Amino acid sequence: MSRNHVSTTVNGDQVEFLCETEQTLLEALRDELRLTGTKEGCGTGDCGACSVMVDGRLVCSCLMLAVEAKGKSIETIEGMAEGEALHPLQRKFIEHAALQCGICTPGILIAARALLDRNPDPSEAEVRLWLAGNLCRCTGYHKIVDAVLDAAREMRGG
Amino acid sequence: MARIVLSGTLAPYTDGVLELQLDVANVRQLFQALGERYPELRDHLEAGIAVAIDNEIYQDALLQPIGRDSEVILISKIAGG
């Protein structure tokens, strides 16, 4: 069985990989590119742990075929910090203890950043609704919401 | 002699005897004495019994001393999740 050759951009870098036709973008990121920060929790688009940005759009990478990444611009958790400088969301998550086991954290951070990019001043209800696609089993979401609202405040210059 | 009280769950293995006096110096001796007296109890002692010695609970503490006037209660071991 011959594999497909895919050229794409991930976190600003031009990359190439080989994949089977039925492999998902999530599998390609993790197994071909060894970017294991994006997680598989369910494989059916229900948990959000695999959240990435594709051409500026929040996507469950388990619901996208790897071959569809051709020519696209993908952003994963590995690209969120700039060198040692963490994104305000990342810093606030640590400050507010908004993570416990951490498996949902990359997906939630990507989703939260997508929210703040389009709505810099969300209400608590808006944050909760936006993050409804990201399951967390450890925290009960309370500290996650606090961290997102606090990061939004800081990013607005408050 | 220490006063030994057994949890009701053990009654089927001791013909209903739930309280007895034994001259034992530690938990290991206690389990040995009980196992000799009630052979059916032996498996259950190892499998899942904790002891409360004068109301302090001990799990897997075979060398824990038992005083001459101690009260020892045998209860189910606790695990967790």
Add this chain to the structure above:
Amino acid sequence: MAAMLKYEKKDLKIVGTRPPRPDGVDKVTGRARFGADYNLPGQLIGKVLRSPHAHARIKSIDASAALTLAGVKAVVTRDDFAEMPDEMAAVGELMINFRDVTRNMMAREKVLYDGHPLAAVAAVSESVARAALALIEVEYEILPHVIDVVEAMRPGAPLLNENQYTAGVKPKPDHPSNVAKRLEFGCGDVAAGFKQADVIIAREFNTKPVHQGYIEPQACLASYSADGQAELWTSTQGHFVFRAQCAKVLQMDVSKIRVTPTEIGGGFGGKNNIYNEALAIALSRKSNHPVKMVMTREEVFRGTGPTPGANVKVKIGCTKDGKITAAEAELNFQAGAFPGSPVNQASMCAFTRYDLANVRVVGNDVVVNRPKVAAYRAPGAPIAVFGVESVIDEMAKKLGIDPIEFRLKNAAKEGTQTYYGPKLGSIGYIQTLEAARAHPHYSAPLGPNQGRGVATGFWFNIGNETTCSLNLQEDGTLTLNLGTVDVAGGSRAAMAMMVAEELGIEFERVRPFVGDTSTLGFNFLTAGSRSTFASGMACVIAARQVIEILRQRVAKIREVPLEAVAWKDGRAQPVDASVAQFAPMSLPEIARMAGKTGGTVAGHAEINAQGAGPGFGTHIVDVEVDRQTGSVKILRYTVVQDVGKAIHPAYVEGQLQGGAVQGIGWALNEEYVYGDDGVLQNPGFLDYRIPVASDLPRIDTVIVEVPNPNHPYGVRGCGEVPIISPMAAIANAIENAIGVRLLQQPFSPPRVLKAITDAAAATR
């Protein structure tokens, strides 16, 4: 052997504060490596063939076609694993029947549930592995199945194990049964107690199995070497226990298996047992390649253990002044395919919050054609307490007594005799009730179709075998090697905080990590709310040992008597100028000289921590019920809990919030749905509905601290108590909102709607 350390009240600099956790940056950047994030060169992908039937005899398994598929390197079936005797075997501390362990891992005579593993393959890619599974031919003789616990208990029910006779029954029964074990105990005389009662309430409850719901599916990577040694990376709550179980089923020396615990993406009790690990090692041995096995979400639901579903009967008698005179419960728990539900623990938690003279509890551990149950945060307790706290609430209402007042009237306290034997020591139950009553939530106004519910919970907490080692590095910083897996977070920070507190140095100078099994002696699982208590105790013992060695070293270096040297504020200093004067030495100074003055300074501890302190909690919840749809919305939730001492308050709050939300999901939506064919219909997160952010309000927490006298910092542990009360609290709130009591979990919209309709019909 180190002695246990008792509580000492003192001024604290670090314990009780909120420093950032050491694993935080790795987890927010995606750098932290969980089970599926490990890879080895040349690795194969392993996949499991699972039974599509709820109950069947395996007549034959033929994997020959699978082996001829290009890219398939090994197949294992029951023939590759030794028979284990039908007896309890000591594995670390757990007594386990390995006859069941090996069969759950890979079926031998029968498949006992939809999802039961039968065979496993290792191939060059996932797609080849899946294709290989399809080529394995299995001949089944399908048998009638039973999944309901009450049905399974009836004579004539299909039997899972024809050789199982109910234990705990005298004389021994002459017919085999699905009831593996019956237990009965109590105190006083319940018949007399009920005679004294002015009011008696008896109710029957039914619950469904729910899954721990960890977001990370089980994942492991095994590498077997031709010299008979194996390395295993796995997502686990207990790497030593996994090593022990693998060694036993594979008949290997324990020290030939080196298990590295990866970061774990949630466990809650569900990762206390091996599933694929021994299969991966066996496949690696056969194929001579590393083998990686990651479960799909569907496999997690079909193949790993949920908590039991149950049938629970509760009867309570009370005087009209609100004093409970008698309490009785019957707990019938599903064990799944093999015996071992937590019915005994549930039996001991059911009534422990109350000071009762007359109690009787009967429990039955019943096998059914479902996955073997696994532990889930305070195993068994939430189910029993759903029943008991619901009846307590009904009783309080019937007598016209405030629900918290009613509980205070009957509350257990220090010295109360439990109905299972020992007296309770120092506990904080009453304090949590009083704090709840004083909380503004308790007196906030409510609107139409809104109701408030209260319920309380108790868990024993445990200690158990724990080891650690603390090494002073040459620059004065320390590395702390912990034996207890840090499951969620925060425990490695809490341990480092206690060590830093003991040594009088900054928190950042102690680096904690969890070593693999070759670096320390046996450690029990991280479960039972034990790690801050037991691992904390071990760390403090190790730290005090280090201080002793430091004092001795400085005495020699400065040529003063040992009694002259005090350890204070992170330095060796003169106790008193009159005893002896010398220049103080800091940790870095001593460390620099350590190698040349006798060797590295280190401390260690190997203990079986005793003296765990029980935890109690009180929850208050406000709900609003939509009478048209049956939907229940959580408006407000407050968790009050006695944790003994919150080493790091933010992580304690996180445990309280997380546990409560799992309980909310358990109450409102979560359940396993089976068809008549015994096949699971909702093995995924779409239809197995756990709470999402928009379902929930903020979860307020109140930390009560009644120190555990058996821990140097008073720690009780806190992880399990918060999941116990929500089901009952929410049932009580619904009753207060719309006058209808839910006796069946979950309280999903169709069930609530039916209850409303039935109640309306009954009053016509």
